[in-house]
Amino acid sequence: MPLLRADGVSHRFGPREVLRGLSFEVGRGEIFGFLGPNGAGKTTAFQVLCGLTAPTGGRLELGGQPVRPGDRRLRTRMGVVFQSLSLDLKLTARENLLLGAALYRIGRPDARARARELLELTELTDRADEPVQRFSGGMRRRLEIARALIHRPEILVMDEPTAGLDEVAFQRTWTRLIELRERTQLTILLTTHRPEEAERCDRLAVLQGGRIVACESPDALRRRVSGDVIVIDADDADALARALGAKLGLAARVEAPARLTLEHERGHELIPRIVEAFAPGRIRSLGLRRPSLGDAFVKLTGHLLAEDEA
Amino acid sequence: MSALLEDLATVRVLWVRDLLRFLRQPSRIVGALGQPIIFWLVLGSGMASTFRMQGAEQLGYMEYFYPGVIVMVVLFASIFATVSVIEDKSAGFLQTVLVAPGSRAALVLGKSLGAATVALLQAAVFLLLAPWAGFRLGALDWPLLALALIATSLGLTAFGFALAWWLDNIQAYHAIQMTLLVPLWVLSGAMFPASDRHPLFAAIMRANPLTYATAAIRHALYGGVAPIAAPPAGTSLLILLGFCLLCLAVASVLCYRKRT
Numbered sequence: 001m002p003l004l005r006a007d008g009v010s011h012r013f014g015p016r017e018v019l020r021g022l023s024f025e026v027g028r029g030e031i032f033g034f035l036g037p038n039g040a041g042k043t044t045a046f047q048v049l050c051g052l053t054a055p056t057g058g059r060l061e062l063g064g065q066p067v068r069p070g071d072r073r074l075r076t077r078m079g080v081v082f083q084s085l086s087l088d089l090k091l092t093a094r095e096n097l098l099l100g101a102a103l104y105r106i107g108r109p110d111a112r113a114r115a116r117e118l119l120e121l122t123e124l125t126d127r128a129d130e131p132v133q134r135f136s137g138g139m140r141r142r143l144e145i146a147r148a149l150i151h152r153p154e155i156l157v158m159d160e161p162t163a164g165l166d167e168v169a170f171q172r173t174w175t176r177l178i179e180l181r182e183r184t185q186l187t188i189l190l191t192t193h194r195p196e197e198a199e200r201c202d203r204l205a206v207l208q209g210g211r212i213v214a215c216e217s218p219d220a221l222r223r224r225v226s227g228d229v230i231v232i233d234a235d236d237a238d239a240l241a242r243a244l245g246a247k248l249g250l251a252a253r254v255e256a257p258a259r260l261t262l263e264h265e266r267g268h269e270l271i272p273r274i275v276e277a278f279a280p281g282r283i284r285s286l287g288l289r290r291p292s293l294g295d296a297f298v299k300l301t302g303h304l305l306a307e308d309e310a
Numbered sequence: 311m312s313a314l315l316e317d318l319a320t321v322r323v324l325w326v327r328d329l330l331r332f333l334r335q336p337s338r339i340v341g342a343l344g345q346p347i348i349f350w351l352v353l354g355s356g357m358a359s360t361f362r363m364q365g366a367e368q369l370g371y372m373e374y375f376y377p378g379v380i381v382m383v384v385l386f387a388s389i390f391a392t393v394s395v396i397e398d399k400s401a402g403f404l405q406t407v408l409v410a411p412g413s414r415a416a417l418v419l420g421k422s423l424g425a426a427t428v429a430l431l432q433a434a435v436f437l438l439l440a441p442w443a444g445f446r447l448g449a450l451d452w453p454l455l456a457l458a459l460i461a462t463s464l465g466l467t468a469f470g471f472a473l474a475w476w477l478d479n480i481q482a483y484h485a486i487q488m489t490l491l492v493p494l495w496v497l498s499g500a501m502f503p504a505s506d507r508h509p510l511f512a513a514i515m516r517a518n519p520l521t522y523a524t525a526a527i528r529h530a531l532y533g534g535v536a537p538i539a540a541p542p543a544g545t546s547l548l549i550l551l552g553f554c555l556l557c558l559a560v561a562s563v564l565c566y567r568k569r570t
Contacts, residue, residue, distance in 0.1 A: 050409045072313060076411045086405035090331045096403075102323045103410035105315060131334075147406065 001064050003028045003187050004155065009058030009069075010210075011044055018044045020210040021058065028154075029185040031178075035198045035297065036207035037305055042191035043083070045207070046159040049189060050080045076104065079153035081144050083160045089133035093124055093143050096132060097150055104151035111150070118146035121176060138169045145173065149180075158190040162197055174200050193305055195293040204293075208301040218293055225291035225299050228267030232260050232274070233284040240282065247277050255304060258284075263295070313413070320412025321420035327403065328391070328424025332431065342387050342432045347439070350379040353501075363503070363538060374538075376443035377528040378500025380433055381520060384463045385495055387432045389487045391425035392470030396480055414565040418558060422471055426463035433459055445531050454543055455530035461550035462523040466491075468557035475564045491520075498524045499540065519553040522546035 002025035011019040019041050026032045034042045047053035049060075051070025060067050060074070067074050080086075087096050094115055101111035119125045122142040132140060141164065148156060156177075162170045178200065180186050190201070198204055199218050206214040206221070214221060232252070234240045237260045241252040244262070250270075252260045264270050267288045274286065297305045332338060354372040361371040398404040407417050440447055470487070477483050497511060498520035504512045515521045526546035528536040534543065541549075 052408060072316070072411050075409060076316075078409070080406075080409040082405050084401040084405070086401075086403060088327060088331070088403040090334050091327070095330065099323050099327055099403075100406060100410075102319055102326075103407060103412060105319045 002026055002061075003030075003063060004189075005061040005064075007059050007061070009045075009048060009055050009060070011041075011048060011053060011055045011057075018210050019048070019055065022205075022210075022212055023058075024205050024212060024215055026187060026189060028187055029181060030203065031181065031188040031190075031201045033198050033201035033204045034189075034191040034207050035193070035201075035204045035293070035305070036191075037193055037303060040207040041210040042193075042207055043159060044210075046157060046191050050078060050157050051075055076151075077154045079148035079151065079156045081148045081156070081158035081161050083163055085140065085144075087132050087140060087143060087147065090131055092129045092131055093119065093135070094128045096143065097147055100147045100150045106151055114150055114152075118149060122146045137164050138166065141165055141169070142173070145177075152184070153186075155187045155189065158188070160192060161190055162192075162194070170196070195297075195305060198293045206297060206300055208303070213300050221293060221296040221300075222291050225263055225295045227263065227265035227291075229289050229291050229295050230262040230264060230267050230270065230274070231287045231289065232262070233258055233286075234260070234282060235284065240278075243278070243282075244274070248273060250274075253298065255298075261295070261298075263291070263299070313411075316411040317413050317416035320407060320410065320416040321423060324407065324417065324420030325424045325427065328421070328428055332428045338390075339432060339435065342390065343383065343436055345386065346379050346383045346436065349382065350375060350439075369538065370444065372442075373444040375501065376440070376445070377531055378495070378498065378524050380436060380459075380527050381462065381498060381500055381523050382495060383433050383436045384429045384459065384523075385466055385491060385520070387429035388425060388463060388466035388470050389484075389491070391428050392421070392467050392474050393480060393483055395421065395471055395474035396478060396483060399475070400478075415562040418468065418471060418561045418565050422464055422467040422558060422561065425467035425470070426460070429463040429467065430459055433463070440531065449533045451530040451532075451534045454534065454547070455527060457547055458523060458526035458530060458550060461547065461554045462520075462527075465519065465550065465554035465557045468554065468561045472557060472561035472564050475561065475568065494518050494520050497521075499528075500524050503538065503540075519549065522549040522553075526550060 004026045007023050008021040009019055009023070010017065010021050022045060034045055036042050044053060048055045048069050051074065055069055060069050062074055062077070091099070097115040097118060098111055101114060106114065119128045122145065124139060124143060124146070127135065127139065132143065135143065141162070145161065162173055165173065177188065181188060192198055201218060203215065203217055204221060205212045232240065235258060237254045237256065237258055241254050241260050244250045244252045250262055252262045254260045271286060271288065275283070294305045350372070354375045357371045357375070361374065363369045363374060395404065399408070404417070440450070473486060474483055477486070497514050498518055499515060504515045506512060522541055525540040526543055528540055529543040
């Protein structure tokens with residue numbers, strides 16, 4: 001039985017349909033991601049899950065029992081990490097954790113022990129008694145995650161949890177989350193637009209225009225892109241794409257004014273033909289790579305996941 | 311049962327949080343008290359030579375004005391303590407509370423109680439000046455004063471919460487507080503008594519909850535009954551209590567209906 005099940009969850013703001021019937025199941029201990037660019041409905045899906053927005057249609061089930069979104073039972077078993085700040089900056093890290101624990105009626109000795117443990121886990125022990133306003137962005141995010149875990153939730157719901165983290169902090173955060181999942185069977189739901197974060201999920205729901213257009217593992221998604229991806233940088237990508245079509249019958253996708261990509265079963269064989277077909281200078285550089293989740297996303301939706309990852 | 315305990319926990323967390331924050335920022339008390347004290351001293355001594363209270367000629371303006379300034383302290387403290395709700399609910403600690411098990415009504419009550427406590431602490435500090443206004447601290451009707459201050463501050467903070475939740479905009483919040491509440495304070499009998507010569511003002515004063523706050527506090531400062539005409543203490547307390555409950559109810563309804 002899935003731990004959490006959504007059936008036809010929809011939401012509209014006035015005439016605008018933001019979620020168009022989301023249906024999905026998440027098993028215990030699973031890491032489940034909503035992947036999509038800004039405006040795909042990820043944040044609304046997050047808000048519905050943690051009870052901040054009442055959906056205009058659809059239903060949720062928790063452990064096989066129907067549950068109203070935002071129901072106390074659901075809130076008690078859920079930890080939530082927001083994209084924006086949800087800490088009190090004037091208070092210390094420890095005070096934030098202890099107040100968070102008190103909201104879930106965790107007894108004082110247990111709360112203290114739990115706060116110590118989470119400060120240790122997030123490497124904030126040295127700064128535990130400093131006001132959070134002196135913390136860097138990365139430290140605040142770590143504390144947000146610690147705060148969301150203070151009451152040992154079964155489900156952790158996170159909205160773009162690693163936004164603004166550098167590479168090292170990103171890796172560490174995910175190593176810890178995956179460890180925690182192994183140890184406690186924690187179920188994690190998150191929204192993301194970062195392909196490298198989506199890679200950490202067991203399954204991904206690809207969102208476009210408020211709909212789930214695919215729901216499968218990162219590997220399965222990548223397999224939708226056949227073979228290799230050839231990336232070509234050129235001064236005029238549009239003109240080159242037309243020429244590739246005319247001369248070699250290839251369908252290239254322009255990703256940026258100076259970049260296009262081609263999907264091909266046997267990319268290495270195609271590269272010499274492309275190079276020979278064009279006068280020197282037409283192509284600035286040319287590369288071959290394995291398909292990424294970003295490529296799979298483009299293939300599925302016809303859109304880039306994020307402009308900066310083109 | 312567990313729902314009630316969760317709600318109580320939520321109220322307690324928000325109350326403790328506001329107190330901790332207040333104690334961390336001693337400068338806030340200076341800011342919140344500075345203006346009313348200056349107001350009292352400057353306006354009080356400026357008006358002293360022209361103010362004559364009919365039927366109570368021996369009453370100086372510093373003394374007349376003092377209860378009104380207490381209401382002002384509570385009013386300003388409430389305004390400043392609830393404006394933070396606007397940011398707090400979309401990028402602050404209230405988000406944590408919204409997804410925790412406690413109800414929205416508990417959130418409203420906890421935040422209002424926290425802010426009201428901060429306002430009360432500031433009023434308590436200002437009360438230390440009472441002897442300079444001519445009141446003996448030992449002769450005050452303390453229970454009446456405490457009840458009047460609690461009801462006033464809780465009502466005003468709940469009002470501020472409702473406004474902050476509904477508006478979502480700091481400028482608009484301050485604009486409404488300043489154009490609505492400050493004139494209501496002026497027309498509460500704080501600066502001058504109601505007069506039958508201005509029927510419109512008199513009507514506004516009767517409908518104004520702050521009139522009853524000023525009246526109840528004035529009676530309390532004189533040990534129960536003020537030597538000038540003002541709405542009776544009991545009636546004033548009842549009206550203040552009604553105002554307080556109404557504001558809490560409106561804030562709760564808004565909080566359930568509207569998330570951001």
